[in-house]
Amino acid sequence: MSEPPPLPSLMPPPLPVMGKGERGDFETVRSGENRLKVEAPYVPSTADGAGLIGPPPLKMDESTGEKKGFLQKMASGMDWLFGFAALLVLVAGCSVVPVLNFLSLGYLLHVSGTIARTGRFRDGFVGVRKASVLGSIAVGMWLVVWPARLISKTWKDAELIAPGSGIAKAWHAGLVVVIVITLAHVLWACVRGGKLRHFLWPQPLRFVRWLRAPQKFGNLQSGVTDYVVSLRLPFYFWLGLRGFVGALAWLIVPVGILLAATRLPVGGSVLLSLFGGLLLLLVAIHLPFLQARFAQTDRFGALFELGEVRRLFVRAPLAFWFSLLITLLFAVPLYLLKIELTPRELAWLPSLLFVIFIFPARVLTGWAMSRATRREAPRHWFPRWVARLGIVPVALAYTLVVYFTPYLSWNGAWSLLEQHAFLVPAPLMAL
Known part of the structure; x- marks a missing residue:
């Protein structure tokens, strides 16, 4: 007499173990003999090269040995030199x-x-990349406030020539609008990472998408806190x-x-x-x-x-x-x-x-x-x-x-x- 076929197992199949990805750390959950590694939510920070919020930076694939291009290396070197100059200025200012x-x-x-x-020797250049962010913010703010400065000068001239005139009031109203836009521009550039290119190209459509994103302010606060602590x-x-x-x-x-x-x-x-x-x-x-x-x-x-x-x-x-x-x-x-x-x-x-x-x-x-x-x-x-x-x-x-x-x-x-x-x-x- 042949033996009956074995009954199907009631235990769930072992869960696959995920390898470490490119974003964030992993939390390990132990259940019996199986271990499930769950990827924690990514919290961007300036320490890994990202902005205060936004998508994480792309990293080089170590398995394929892909190298950065010449232009990327040049940009990284220029950023390092700029950061070192900003670092010297910050130390001198303090x-x-x-x-x-x-x-x-x-x-x-x-x-x-x-x-x-x-x-x-290279380990002695501490905080160069972080100083590059502060230096970029300072230079970017100096650049974007120039329209407000020019309008302010024109308004003062109009007020001096014809106090209380319609032209003077129009320039004053325009100055208020430009100041509000400039402040929003500066804050948006800092949110994106504070690089000089963020001040030169504001990307308004991305700003609208960011306003619709959930937990934007929580990620922003976390990124700013991580950056300040890293100093x-x-x-x-x-x-x-x-x-x-x-x-x-x-x-x-x-x-x-x-x-x-x-x-x-x-x-x-x-x-x-x-x-x-x-x-x-x-x-x-x-x-x-x-x-x-x-x-x-x-x-x-x-x-x-x-x-x-x-x-x-x-x-x-x-x-x-x-x-x-x-x-x-x-x-x-x-x-x-x-x-x-x-x-x-x-x-x-x-x-x-x-x-x-x-x-x-x-x-x-x-x-x-x-x-x-x-x-x-x-x-x-x-x-x-x-x-x-x-x-x-x-x-x-x-x-x-x-x-x-x-x-x-x-x-x-x-x-x-x-x-x-x-x-x-x-x-x-x-x-």
């Missing part, structure tokens, strides 16, 4: 504003600390504040002695200045690397680990010497710019030059620290002594420049507080 100057110092310290950890402003502020306090603890004694020497007669002033200059020379040799070590480890105590810095020095002595040379050498022109008082409305221009000089110094300091961290054995005695003998004249020349600064700077003796090699431009004067 450096002249009280309290915000801690953001500038924190960013510069983070640059050196990042390179010290990874050993790659890490509290992190840079806290890092800069601690770096400022630690550097001030090292500089307060030698700078205070030099400042007190300017108030004494010639005889006592010379002796006291020599003592303060010797202390400043010792501080100038070690402080840049102590700051890089602090940013590398994110420990405030690292600012005072003098023995650790000296131990790292013997592993990369020539790199330490070269980075110290650039750091102190690039600080000298910053003192020369203080010979004449800069107008308040142009105070950010010297600060831009300060940041342009300080940024490569921070990069090289982090590079020297990374080389020393990656080596376990000290170098040969010959390069060590060459670096030691080379550091002394470099630090001595910097100390002499600082000593004569009160006689050259517009701020007089108070210019001793402006230690550009270790702090942001005029940190104490700005505070």
Whole structure:
């Protein structure tokens, strides 16, 4: 007698496991032995190159190895250069504003600390793409407000020639309409991603479709929040504040002695200045690397680990010497710019030059620290002594420049507080 056919199984067939797609993350739902991966709703953000809302960007297919075209690479490179220029302007702008100057110092310290950890120069250019968005918004707003400016000038001229006339009222009404359209244009361009092309080509039909889309404001709020959080402003502020306090603890004694020497007669002033200059020379040799070590480890105590810095020095002595040379050498022109008082409305221009000089110094300091961290054995005695003998004249020349600064700077003796090699431009004067 043949066996009856098996009954059909009442269990549902196993669900297929979806691979990771191009948008969003995945949530895993476990049910028995089967696992179902469900794609979470996509929330666009500026971190992955998308706008504040809208469709996600197309990504390169890694399976086929498709490469970007030449024009895309050129556009990406131009965007990076524009972002780097915008980043320098933003850091310079923050450096002249009280309290915000801690953001500038924190960013510069983070640059050196990042390179010290990874050993790659490209990792030191932090936030370039994010700065490109802010720079594009600033330039785009400057461009699109020109019609309102021209109409405003015409309205004022008409009001001056014929106050209360119909022509003047018509120009005033037109100005109000143009201002409203300009504000809507700016907001729509920011919603789309803030790129310069978004300001030049508004795409009104897409704007109408966006108004009809559901959950548009929720996605917009999420995108703006993600972008603001990605700026890490509290992190840079806290890092800069601690770096400022630690550097001030090292500089307060030698700078205070030099400042007190300017108030004494010639005889006592010379002796006291020599003592303060010797202390400043010792501080100038070690402080840049102590700051890089602090940013590398994110420990405030690292600012005072003098023995650790000296131990790292013997592993990369020539790199330490070269980075110290650039750091102190690039600080000298910053003192020369203080010979004449800069107008308040142009105070950010010297600060831009300060940041342009300080940024490569921070990069090289982090590079020297990374080389020393990656080596376990000290170098040969010959390069060590060459670096030691080379550091002394470099630090001595910097100390002499600082000593004569009160006689050259517009701020007089108070210019001793402006230690550009270790702090942001005029940190104490700005505070």
